[in-house]
């Protein structure tokens with residue numbers, strides 16, 4: 269699976285400036301909300317600009333919300349009038365995005381919400397994020413599944429090759445025919461685990477606990493802001509440090525990463541979101557190669573002092589991912605590393621680091637209780653790199 273992608277949450281909810289689920293979370297009036305699309309006119313929408321932002325950050329794919337929980341469709345579907353081509357903008361924004369992606373060699377993935385607050389058949393008592401107040405009496409899973417399949421036929425036939433399908437909100441109803449339908453239209457597609465069966469890959473969200481290598485194909489997702497995935501005017505943006513740490517850790521554990529932005533109602537990626545993608549991309553352009561196509565370290569590396577890290581291996585070299593910073597200018601190996609290191613390098617800027625072997629003062633009683641010998645990597649520029657994860661390459 270490709271390692272790095274951009275998630276884009278965009279829909280009529282962007283007009284609220286609150287949240288992609290503003291209708292439910294803020295208890296908005298549904299009748300009024302469902303008029304919003306009549307003034308949705310994203311005159312500043314320029315999909316090439318989105319695609320190039322992603323591409324320049326080292327991302328290989330974009331995952332776009334074709335339909336979120338509110339049921340509004342961002343493509344020209346035949347199966348509802350609640351869609352982008354019935355706005356004053358009139359154009360099929362998905363088609364435009366698909367063209368921009370293909371022009372610049374970026375893969376296109378689609379997000380499709382199972383909850384649908386507009387479709388009268390969609391209420392599913394076994395799942396979450398359902399519309400609370402109306403439609404229950406008409407709920408009809410079979411009819412809703414037909415609607416979904418019809419829409420997927422459009423999405424998976426008319427927009428070129430689709431890289432992954434991101435179902436959202438597990439239905440808790442197993443139906444293998446749903447993914448079979450998807451695969452019959454796009455045989456190479458990868459499907460996530462939030463649909464009607466387990467699919468191909470897992471999707472941990474927001475923060476992922478420290479841990480061992482993922483056993484299953486995994487794509488973690490995270491937004492640039494803490495409060496929402498869709499556009500939020502008063503968003504609480506994450507720090508670059510927080511995001512790059514999370515990306516480094518998850519990719520070193522073998523996962524992929526979708527980093528999300530929420531464009532405004534006019535179609536612009538908010539300036540701070542853009543800046544975050546650029547800064548994360550700057551770090552990724554320097555270290556990204558170590559995060560792709562690696563295997564877990566065959567050496568049982570252990571660092572002294574409980575420093576959090578992940579060790580990986582690529583082309584016979586070992587990589588120590590110091591994703592959460594280190595307290596001093598050296599790391600010492602408790603085990604897994606002997607004195608055979610030929611060279612140690614800081615991947616972030618290519619500088620050589622000093623490899624040292626010797627006793628460290630340690631702790632104890634009496635005389636001559638220095639510990640070791642330990643192999644250490646010294647002269648690490650900790651202060652210079654306090655804002656991004658450092659990756660150290662060991663050549664044997």
Ligand code: GLC
Nearest residue numbers: 277288289436437473489497
């Ligand atoms: C959560 C949110 C939803 C968002 C999704 C992205 O499920 O509830 O609004 O689209 O995460 O993964």
